[in-house]
Amino acid sequence: MKRTLIVTPTYNEKDNLPRFIESVRAAAPEADILVVDDNSPDGTGDIADAIAAKDSHVRVLHRAGKLGLGTAYIQAFLKGMAEGYDQFFEMDADLSHDVKYLPSFFQALDEGADIVIGSRNIPGGQVEGWGVGRHVISKGGSLYSRTILGLGVKDLTSGYKAFSRRALEAIQLGSVHSNGYSFQIEMTFRAIRRGMKVTEVPIVFVDRTLGASKMSRKIFLEAVGVVWRLRYEALTGKI
Numbered sequence: 001m002k003r004t005l006i007v008t009p010t011y012n013e014k015d016n017l018p019r020f021i022e023s024v025r026a027a028a029p030e031a032d033i034l035v036v037d038d039n040s041p042d043g044t045g046d047i048a049d050a051i052a053a054k055d056s057h058v059r060v061l062h063r064a065g066k067l068g069l070g071t072a073y074i075q076a077f078l079k080g081m082a083e084g085y086d087q088f089f090e091m092d093a094d095l096s097h098d099v100k101y102l103p104s105f106f107q108a109l110d111e112g113a114d115i116v117i118g119s120r121n122i123p124g125g126q127v128e129g130w131g132v133g134r135h136v137i138s139k140g141g142s143l144y145s146r147t148i149l150g151l152g153v154k155d156l157t158s159g160y161k162a163f164s165r166r167a168l169e170a171i172q173l174g175s176v177h178s179n180g181y182s183f184q185i186e187m188t189f190r191a192i193r194r195g196m197k198v199t200e201v202p203i204v205f206v207d208r209t210l211g212a213s214k215m216s217r218k219i220f221l222e223a224v225g226v227v228w229r230l231r232y233e234a235l236t237g238k239i
């Protein structure tokens with residue numbers, strides 16, 4: 001039986017986290033959940049601790065402040081690898097990633113995928129609840145990065161993903177620099193450069209109804225630049 005670690009980074013998700021954990025526990029009862037909370041001012045970390053105290057499948061990694069999505073995942077993955085997990089998931093805590101898709105991720109991993117991406121940009125996939133601006137940023141961002149990096153993956157910024165242990169080893173987590181949503185692009189690009197197999201499965205992403213997105217101008221600009229850095233590193237043989 002493969003050991004699965006589902007990582008969810010949290011920053012001010014007090015209204016979403018209990019339902020998120022409950023739904024993941026019901027859908028994947030064998031999996032463990034690691035919440036990475038960045039000292040959320042709304043007390044999400046305390047809520048996570050209270051759930052973890054009652055459920056041995058749930059643990060919490062507390063960090064001192066808002067250190068970013070990318071470093072949250074890297075810290076959690078390194079911890080999970082040291083603990084011997086075989087496969088790793090990324091999921092947002094805000095209920096935009098529906099657990100009903102977990103079986104298709106597990107199936108793709110079983111069939112040999114190294115990375116499974118919950119894709120909004122393939123037949124059967126879509127986004128509900130975003131305004132025009134956010135659609136343009138997301139679709140445009142995927143197209144921009146696909147074109148510059150020469151990748152066939154349709155949804156490069158999705159945050160609903162699964163990795164085999166082999167994929168995380170190949171990526172060499174210590175050399176990943178991106179911290180915002182461009183972290184997603186960098187992880188997939190590095191894996192593909194090392195010959196990992198990527199499979200996209202369709203998901204309908206439903207925008208959060210509680211709490212707020214942490215998308216910012218800084219995160220957007222980081223992504224614009226990261227793509228060129230990755231291309232340069234690939235051209236110069238660094239990745």
Ligand SMILES: Nc1nc2c(ncn2[C@@H]2O[C@H](COP(=O)(O)OP(=O)(O)O[C@H]3O[C@H](CO)[C@@H](O)[C@H](O)[C@@H]3O)[C@@H](O)[C@H]2O)c(=O)[nH]1
Nearest residue numbers: 009010011036038068069072092093157159181213214215
């Ligand atoms: N620990 C921690 N968690 C964070 C941080 N920033 C965001 N998060 C958590 O990361 C998850 C996603 O953040 P959101 O800010 O809700 O993302 P979004 O705007 O809905 O963006 C979605 O779309 C992006 C673009 O496609 C995706 O890249 C992203 O992963 C996500 O799926 C949430 O659980 C949120 O609390 C941070 O600095 N630290």
